[in-house]
Amino acid sequence: MPKDKRAFYRRKFGRKKVCKFCVQSDASIDYKNPDSLRHFLTDRGKIIPRRITGNCSKHQRALTLAIKRARHLALVPFTVTGRD
Amino acid sequence: MHAFVPKRHREYELIYVLSPTTTPAGATRIADFITEVVGAHEGKIIKVDLWGIRTLAYRIHGFRQGIYYFMRFIGTQGMVEELERRLRISEPVLRFLNVKASDRLVDPASYQVNEEEAKFTPIDEILARLASPEAEVPEGAALEGEDEAHPDKTDDRPVAVVPDVPKDDSDDDDEEDDED
Numbered sequence: 065m066p067k068d069k070r071a072f073y074r075r076k077f078g079r080k081k082v083c084k085f086c087v088q089s090d091a092s093i094d095y096k097n098p099d100s101l102r103h104f105l106t107d108r109g110k111i112i113p114r115r116i117t118g119n120c121s122k123h124q125r126a127l128t129l130a131i132k133r134a135r136h137l138a139l140v141p142f143t144v145t146g147r148d
Numbered sequence: 149m150h151a152f153v154p155k156r157h158r159e160y161e162l163i164y165v166l167s168p169t170t171t172p173a174g175a176t177r178i179a180d181f182i183t184e185v186v187g188a189h190e191g192k193i194i195k196v197d198l199w200g201i202r203t204l205a206y207r208i209h210g211f212r213q214g215i216y217y218f219m220r221f222i223g224t225q226g227m228v229e230e231l232e233r234r235l236r237i238s239e240p241v242l243r244f245l246n247v248k249a250s251d252r253l254v255d256p257a258s259y260q261v262n263e264e265e266a267k268f269t270p271i272d273e274i275l276a277r278l279a280s281p282e283a284e285v286p287e288g289a290a291l292e293g294e295d296e297a298h299p300d301k302t303d304d305r306p307v308a309v310v311p312d313v314p315k316d317d318s319d320d321d322d323e324e325d326d327e328d
Contacts, residue, residue, distance in 0.1 A: 095247075096163070096218070098205075137163055137245055138204035138214065 081118025085127075093126045095133035098140045105131065109141040157191065157222050157256050164235060164244035165214040168201060172272045174240045175215070179268035181234055182219070189227035192256045194220040198269040201278060208242045213278075215271055220249065222256045 074080070085091050094100060104112050104119075104127055111131055114124040134140045162182075166175060179196075186193055199216035208214070223231070228246055235244045 133245060133247070135205070137165065137216075137243055138206055138208060139202075141205040 083118060083120040083123050085123040086120055093123065093130045095130040095137075095139070098134050101127070101131050101134055101140055105140060107144065109144045155190065155224050155226075157224055157254050158252070159194070159249040159254055160221055160223055160228060160246055161249045162219050162221065162231070162244065162246045164217050165204075165208075165242045166217070166240045166271070167209065167211050167242050168213045168215060168275075168278060169211075170215060170240040170271065170275075172270055172275065175271045176268075178235075178238055178241065181238075182231065183268075185227060185231050185234065186221055186223060189224050189230070190256060191221055191223035191227055192259055192261055193266040194222065194259070194261055195265045196268050198271070198274075201274050211242065214242050215274060217268075222254055222259060 085093060092100070104117060106112055111128060114121065117124075119127065131140060135142050164178070166178070183193065185191075195218075197218040199218055201213050201215050204212055204214050232244070232246055235241050
């Protein structure tokens, strides 16, 4: 491990991820707005883990709840299979 | 059995989805009983918004579209229970969701409400548009095809921020797997 740990990790893992909702004051989590939730879903409709998106655990919990509410109202899909 | 629940009013949000085969009279009947239940429990309807007909993300009872109503109201716990009971047994209601908008207790008597905003919009116009053969796609209806309509919207997805994921968390459930 090099002496400068931070430089090592930056080189290995790239840019440090940040929680979008902590950084952007205008970003909100709303189950009524499926467009905002789609950024955190895969093409298959699954919830993207926070190790990928960089969300903090507080906002990931709120986001998960919002996605589940939106799924119940058929605003976003539970799954996308290609079949209809 | 049930403990005494004091009449504590809070603000709630209700969204209900009607089937596209609902008649205007059927929609009015639902609006009427909601108004009746809210009135009976000393609540107040703050806002009613007809989102219109939208494409459902998945089929519900064979329907691909639904008529979305959003409303905000002040009510009590008992009122919400009664409202949900009646929505559950209403045939045209495909889905409903009632959530607490805020934990704060409010006094409905001192709450100023705009009467115009608290009125239920009839669905006649939506049904007429749905019945016409050259019906134009209403706003918010193209939920499934929106990526094609706005291809630039997908660009800022946070998925590609870090291309290589550390190997040491292989025991986690991988959400990305395609299981089927």
